[in-house]
Amino acid sequence: MLSFEAAPDVAAVAVKLNERFGLGLDLGRVAFIRSRGSRSRAVARTLGTPSQWRFVLNPGVLYVVEVIAERFDSLDCAGRAWVVLHELLHIPPSMSGGLRNHSSPAFKAMNRMRRGVEAMCTNASI
DSSP: OOEEEEOHHHHHHHHHHHHHHTOOOOGGGEEEEEEESOOOSOSEEEEEOOHHHHHHTOTTOOEEEEEEHHHHTTSOHHHHHHHHHHHHHTSOTTOOSOOOOTTSHHHHTHHHHHHHHHHHHHTTOO
């Protein structure tokens, strides 16, 4: 059965990545959740919340970053950080409600960020 819970640990990693790489995101407008029992083959996903949902539920939340517990939790520190970074790169700095796709220049810069992600885990700052 599918269940959801808040993921403050993922949010904490996101804050550190946002600061380290200067992503310029307002993470107060992003909800971080962990799902269990998903049939998805994904490790994580980023969703933009439709304006109608924001009006009814929480107008402050523009995006939801969901990690799939069965796949995400078994990763090492660098793997988890890499996945969270990948999901954050889907969110444009303008936080307009849209999502960036994998052909965005931000994703092309990911390989340059690899050492920084690994250093964060080596220094136990995550």
